[in-house]
Amino acid sequence: MRGESAAEASGPTQEGREILVPGGHGTAFVALAGQLVEIVDVEGQQVADFVAFAERNRTEWLSTTHTRSAILRLTVQVGDRLESNWRRPMFEILRDDVGRNDIITSMCDDRRYLLDYKVEGHRSCRTNFAEVLEPWGIAEWQIPDPFNFFQNAPIHPDRTFGNEIPTGRPGDRLVLRTLMDAIVSVSACPQDLNPCNGFHPSPLVIRIIDPPGEIP
Template identity: 40%
Template sequence: MPEKTEKVLKITVPAGHARVFEVKNGGFFTVTDIEGGQITDLVAFNADDLSEKISGSHTRLGLHSIRFKVGDSVRSNFRRPMMEIVEDTVGTHDMLVPACDDQRYLVDYGVIDHRNCVSNFEEVLAPRGIGRGSIPDPLNIFENATVDEAGNLVHLPVVSKAGDHITFRALMNLVCAVSVCPMDLNITGGDRITDILVTIDRNEKQRRES
């Protein structure tokens, strides 16, 4: 157990911005809503083959559900399990809605140059050679969207409270990015944007299994 105490990394992701991080196969990472009510977009790539990345459609089919819960695995575009949900204090997340982008704010709200998740991802992933066309649809952590009986996509207010979190276990070496969604123009994002915390813990497996 030589590396034991050096393997916990905490990243505070500033409101409206993104950060990138790596998680080794078997490692854990947690996304924590520090103040509550903050949607956080998450994307992940196979660190050993960046053409493999999370896929909402493959995950939905794999789970036969539009939602994911503890024990479920998020699938890749190659249909392989990439990461497993091991803890979740909220239970309300989304994998139907695409990341917000400049057109979302311009066309739907008439706002020019609003910060957005796609540009956030581009900023942090470009140094890794990942361009806009290679960024998958995200998992929208803490986003409260669903489908009603008529098939309509319904956006509801976020229910996460301060300290709520979700933890994933990596099932392959991952490059991940999170964007603290800057949406402040509708009910889904609440009325203010707040920091979130990402904790990467490579000791957790040993602790939980001991």
């Protein structure tokens, strides 16, 4: 990302079960079945690209295609179960303060910035995912299409869709219940050349929360 501060360039920091993801960076972690994953839009207007793989078998991953087919809708909302490519539920949405999520568009990548914006070396969600998933042996080509939480891509009556400034306000959050042990990765999308993140990528906080009654 152009113009990032020295602090942002240092990458994500983790304290206990809370991860601070600087704008334009990514993180990966394991979430066990029953745990909650909370994603906080710290400053507002920030998209959280989200992918996941089954912890015990990397050929099973969270699938936007299969989720759309299961819910018969082009976006997700509270109560939805997000499905894997094996048609098994991986997450359930428990809370969604923003109420706008995109499950249609691709993540940003090197080629997007080079072809459409003539910018070389721009950070991207795809390189974020590739970097943080590499320790789990997941290669760049294996990264599936993302769930773009908080992304404002309104679907118009003629079936075209837009790309507008997100409506998320500071502190807005989305909470998922994990239904299957998973390797999870989140990217605070670095896109600063269109309205996707309000032209200003900003941090996310991720919290992995044990279910009530369990001693941390």
